[in-house]
Amino acid sequence: MDFAKKISLALAICFVFTANCYAKNCKKGIPCGNSCISANKTCRIDSYPVSGKSQPKSASTSTSTSTSTSTSAEVESSIVAISKQNFNTAKTHLVKIYKENPEQTTFYCGCNFSFDGKKGSIDFSQCGYKPRKNEQRASRIEWEHVMPAENFGRHLQCWQEGGRKGCKQDTIFNAMEGDLHNLQPAIGEVNGDRSNYRYSQFTKEFSQYGQCQSAVDFKARVFQPRQQIRGVIARTYFYMQNKYNINLSDSDNKLMLAWNEMYPPKQWECDRNRQIEKIQGNDNKFISEQCK
Incomplete structure (x- = not known):
C-alpha cells in the first residue's frame, strides 16, 4: 500500500471512529454530522449522510483492503463536499x-x-x-x-x-x-x-x-x-x-x-x-x- 493510501485509510478510520463515538454520546437528540440535533429535527445537508435514521451497514467482505479503500474514498468525498460551503x-x-x-x-x-x-x-x-x-x-x-x-x-x-x-x-x-x-x-x-x-x-x-x-x-x-x-x-x-x-x-x-x-x-x-x-x-x- 503506497503512502497516499495509508494516509487516506488512517483519516477514514479516525473519522469513522470519532463519528461513532459522538453518535453514542448524543443522548438528547440524534446525530447530525459531528453535531447533535433535537430528535424532532431533520438534518439536511447535501452530500452528507444526514438522516436521523440509522445508515445501512455495509456487508462484510473477504478483502478488507478494498473495503477500507472504498470507505476512505467516500469519507474524503464527504469531507471535501462539506468543507467547500462555509x-x-x-x-x-x-x-x-x-x-x-x-x-x-x-x-x-x-x-x-x-x-x-x-x-x-x-x-x-x-x-x-x-x-x-x-x-x-x-x-x-x-x-x-x-x-x-x-x-x-x-x-x-x-x-x-x-x-x-x-x-x-x-x-x-x-x-x-x-x-x-x-x-x-x-x-x-x-x-x-x-x-x-x-x-x-x-x-x-x-x-x-x-x-x-x-x-x-x-x-x-x-x-x-x-x-x-x-x-x-x-x-x-x-x-x-x-x-x-x-x-x-x-x-x-x-x-x-x-x-x-x-x-x-x-x-x-x-x-x-x-x-x-x-x-x-x-x-x-x-x-x-x-x-x-
Whole structure:
C-alpha cells in the first residue's frame, strides 16, 4: 500500500471512529454530522449522510483492503463536499458576484458600494446615509445573514453548549452559515444594529440613519426593513425553513407570507439566484418558481 493510501485509510478510520463515538454520546437528540440535533429535527445537508435514521451497514467482505479503500474514498468525498460551503468561502464568492454587478446597492439602505480587493466601501453621498453612532463600522460592507445565525444554529448541540463560538468546528453549522442564499451586503453599522432581531413593521418615520428607509427598535428588539427588500427577506426565510428544517413562529410565518405576495421578485433577485445556483449547486425554489 503506497503512502497516499495509508494516509487516506488512517483519516477514514479516525473519522469513522470519532463519528461513532459522538453518535453514542448524543443522548438528547440524534446525530447530525459531528453535531447533535433535537430528535424532532431533520438534518439536511447535501452530500452528507444526514438522516436521523440509522445508515445501512455495509456487508462484510473477504478483502478488507478494498473495503477500507472504498470507505476512505467516500469519507474524503464527504469531507471535501462539506468543507467547500462555509462563511469564509461564501464571502469570497459574494465579493466576486457583486464586483461583476457594480450597479447593485446595500441591502437595508440602498447605497452604492464598491470593492478594493475584498474590502468594501460605501458612497454615503448618493444615498443620504448618516451613521447613527458607529461611523467606523458604517464605512465598511459586511455580509448580513438575513435569517440570523441564532435562528438556524440554536437547535444544534454545539450552539446550546457554546453559542456561535462553540459551532466553529461544526460542519453542519458551517454549511448553514455559509449558504449564499442567506447572505446580503449591508452597511456594517446597520448589520450590527439589526443583530438577531426579528423583522417587523412598526413605524413610518425614518431618521436613525439619515435617508435610509430601514429602522430598528432596540427596546422591542425588532427591525423594519425598507419595502424594496421585504419580498427577498420572505423568500430567504422560506428557503432556510425548507432546506434546513428551521421552525418559523406563527407571527414570522404570517409576515413572510404577506411580504412574499406583496413584493414579487425583481430581475436582480432572479439573476442572483441563478448565479448562486451555479456556484453552490442549488437554487432558492421560492424565487425560481416566480421568475420567468
